[in-house]
Structure formats: C-alpha cells, structure tokens
C-alpha cells in the first residue's frame with residue numbers, strides 16, 4: 001500500500017532534484033491567447049514579433065527593458081497546433097528582416113501556433129530548487145474581417161437583416177453606396193420563390209456594396225458578413241454563402257419555398273460554419289489581446305472613427321464578460337486578463353503614447369467597465385510590434401519639437417521627416433477634426449542601405465510591457 005507520506009516524500013525529492021519533470025508538471029501553465037483585431041489592426045505583425053521576442057529575445061535590458069527579469073523567456077520553441085495550418089513565421093521573419101523590409105500581406109486564411117518556453121522560477125519555487133516554470137502559449141491569426149461575423153452568432157436572420165438595413169439608412173456613405181443594390185432587391189418579390197441565379201445576382205450586389213464601403217472615402221469598418229469580403233477559398237462557390245440582408249414581407253413568418261425562407265436557411269448554415277471557426281479559435285481562451293489601430297481611423301475622419309467604434313463595440317459584446325450573456329455560456333471563456341493595445345505607436349511621437357492608450361480606453365469604456373465588473377484584469381498599452389520610425393528633435397520658432405523619420409510605403413529609398421500631430425486623449429470632438437494630423441504608414445525601419453544586424457528582430461514599443469502583463473501570475 002502506498003502511504004501518503006511516501007507520496008509527499010517522492011514529490012519532495014522530485015522538487016529537490018531541481019526543475020525535474022515533476023517540478024515542471026506542477027508548475028506548467030498553458031495560456032491560450034485570443035488575438036482580437038479588425039482588418040489591418042496589426043495582428044500578424046504582432047504575432048510575428050511576439051514569437052520573435054519569446055524565441056529569440058536577448059540583450060533584454062537594452063531591447064526589452066519593460067519585461068521583468070523573472071519573466072524573460074528561456075529556450076523558446078515553436079510547435080505546431082494539431083488541425084491547424086502553421087503560422088508562417090519563417091516567411092514573416094524573412095519579410096520583416098529583409099535588406100528592404102516590408103509588411104506582410106493581409107491574412108488570407110487562419111493559422112495557429114504554439115510557443116513553449118521556460119521562465120525562471122521565482123520566490124517559493126526557487127527556494128524549492130526549481131530552475132524554471134514552463135509556459136505554453138497558443139495563438140490563432142486570421143483575416144480581421146472575419147471577426148465581425150461573431151455578431152451574427154447572436155442574431156437570427158430577421159434581426160440581423162433589420163439591424164443591417166437600419167445601419168444602411170443611418171449612415172450617409174452606406175445609403176449612397178447601397179442605392180443600386182437596394183433598387184435591384186426592390187424589383188423582386190422575396191415572399192415568392194426566386195431562382196438561384198437571381199438570388200446569386202442579388203448576393204453579388206450586396207458583396208459589391210460591402211467592397212465599396214471598405215474602399216470608400218471615408219472607408220467603413222462595420223461590414224458583415226466579413227467572410228463575404230475575404231472569402232475562404234473552399235466555400236466561395238457554395239450556395240450557403242449566397243444570401244443578403246432582406247426584410248420579411250410583413251410580420252408573417254416567411255412562407256415555405258419563398259426566397260426569404262431560402263435566404264434564412266442559407267444564413268443559418270453560414271452561421272454554423274462561423275460558429276465552428278470561433279469555437280476552434282476562441283473557445284477556452286484564458287487571455288485576450290485586443291489590437292486596435294485608432295490612428296488610421298483618426299486619419300480618415302469622424303465617420304470612419306464612429307464606424308470603428310461601432311464595429312469594435314459589436315465584437316466586444318460577443319465576448320461579454322457579464323454572467324447573463326448566452327454567448328458567454330457557449331464560449332465558457334474564463335478570460336482572466338485582457339491586454340488592450342493601441343497599435344502602430346511608432347506613427348506618433350513619444351509624448352503622444354499616453355494619449356494613444358487613453359483614447360483606446362475611452363473608445364471602449366462601456367465594454368471595459370463591464371469586463372472589470374466581471375473581475376477581468378485589464379491593462380492598456382501603446383504598442384508598435386515593429387518600429388518604422390525614429391524620433392528626432394528639431395527647433396521650431398525657438399522651441400524644440402519632436403519629429404519622426406522613416407521611409408514611406410512605395411518610396412523605400414528616401415527617408416522623410418514629418419510632424420505627425422497630436423492624438424486626442426478622449427473621443428475626438430469637432431475641434432480635433434479641424435486640427436492638422438497625419439499618421440503616416442511607414443515601412444519597417446532599416447539602418448542605412450545594408451543592414452548590419454540582419455538577423456536581429458526589429459525594435460518594438462510596449463511589446464515587452466504587454467508580455468510582462470500576460471505572464472504575471
């Protein structure tokens with residue numbers, strides 16, 4: 001018979017052996033990160049830099065000063081995630097560290113990766129003789145447009161259609177761009193049967209409308225279904241995909257065989273696919289990283305900015321942390337921590353980083369309040385996963401001002417110098433929109449023509465601080 005004392009002494013011996021397998025087993029920590037960000041928010045660049053930091057970090061004091069000593073990753077390695085295409089880290093690394101570095105293209109398909117590493121044992125664990133704790137981070141990268149499909153999971157076809165059509169009426173740009181498509185829909189009786197070809201043509205009209213909103217001036221963010229804009233290669237041709245928002249004829253339930261009933265059935269099948277994707281990507285996440293590019297929306301003006309806010313709120317509602325949300329029950333997430341990161345901090349000068357962070361906090365104040373009430377730990381960061389600029393001081397009317405130097409997209413040979421302007425610390429009012437500001441999309445930084453330290457990961461802002469927060473006990 002095994003006595004309790006035997007077990008204890010065996011455990012104790014294993015611990016005394018220092019960093020033994022059993023020691024690791026006791027201290028292992030799996031961290032499933034839910035990377036959340038709309039298109040172009042900076043997810044892929046963030047994932048690349050995070051993996052680089054964990055697997056190749058060095059010169060910690062100079063390069064990652066805000067990552068505490070006891071949380072510096074040791075012996076990081078990249079592992080596959082069964083059932084997922086691997087995150088293309090080699091390709092990303094090659095792009096960002098090339099002699100003429102460039103950003104990755106928009107993500108076309110979801111990928112996942114696992115990063116396993118140790119961090120030094122601290123406090124009690126070190127006294128017990130353990131050399132380290134093992135951490136295992138899993139993350140999924142996906143096309144940002146798809147994030148907006150989360151909201152579909154909460155709505156049936158009739159209410160999704162109602163909301164979508166209401167939004168079209170509310171927003172001047174949407175109203176203008178949808179005119180042609182709405183006229184086409186109005187020419188058909190959806191309470192009657194319609195052939196597939198007609199439904200397909202009306203669906204294409206809706207997709208075209210979404211695309212025009214995406215590239216309009218100003219561009220809009222809240223465009224759903226997101227997979228219509230960035231379709232997964234395997235389902236583009238399937239009829240499940242060929243629907244569009246439609247108002248039911250009167251209050252009656254859609255008659256069997258009617259076009260409306262067919263659209264409803266397709267919507268529901270589409271939703272099942274979406275749900276599968278989200279279950280695979282977000283179910284069981286412990287921590288969330290919410291990446292937001294507020295600067296691009298500030299460049300685009302009040303209508304874009306308001307639309308970004310609307311889109312973000314809608315997504316965040318799907319991750320509601322209050323107890324009564326049905327989505328919460330389905331995800332059953334035990335999200336303990338959220339890092340909200342305002343991305344591309346290198347597009348503004350250092351004295352604006354605090355505002356950059358505060359603006360994101362204001363943008364999502366209601367969602368943040370609810371998450372805090374649900375005892376989720378929250379912090380805000382101003383982050384540049386890969387820096388594209390350097391800051392220099394210049395004298396202007398006898399006063400020193402900060403300027404940014406960098407290379408613009410499309411002109412990699414010339415270093416330009418600009419004054420980007422200010423970031424508001426609160427939601428921008430009319431006075432902000434009058435003031436000049438321009439946050440330029442710079443290329444990743446490179447020193448001179450020949451990069452002397454070609455293998456070194458590019459510089460970052462705030463990534464060290466963010467990782468420190470995620471790894472905190």
Ligand SMILES: Nc1nc2c(ncn2[C@@H]2O[C@H](COP(=O)(O)OP(=O)(O)OP(=O)(O)O)[C@@H](O)[C@H]2O)c(=O)[nH]1
Pocket residue numbers: 037038039040041042043044045046103104105106107108142143144145343344345346347383384385386387388441442
């Ligand atoms: N200056 C600067 N620009 C960045 C940074 N991260 C991303 N960008 C810019 O933002 C663009 C989009 O970044 P991605 O990481 O591809 O964005 P994403 O969220 O993966 O976008 P999707 O794949 O379309 O969903 C890049 O092409 C860069 O122009 C950064 O740290 N600094």
Ligand SMILES: [Mg+2]
Pocket residue numbers: 043044045105106107141142143144
């Ligand atoms: Mg991407």
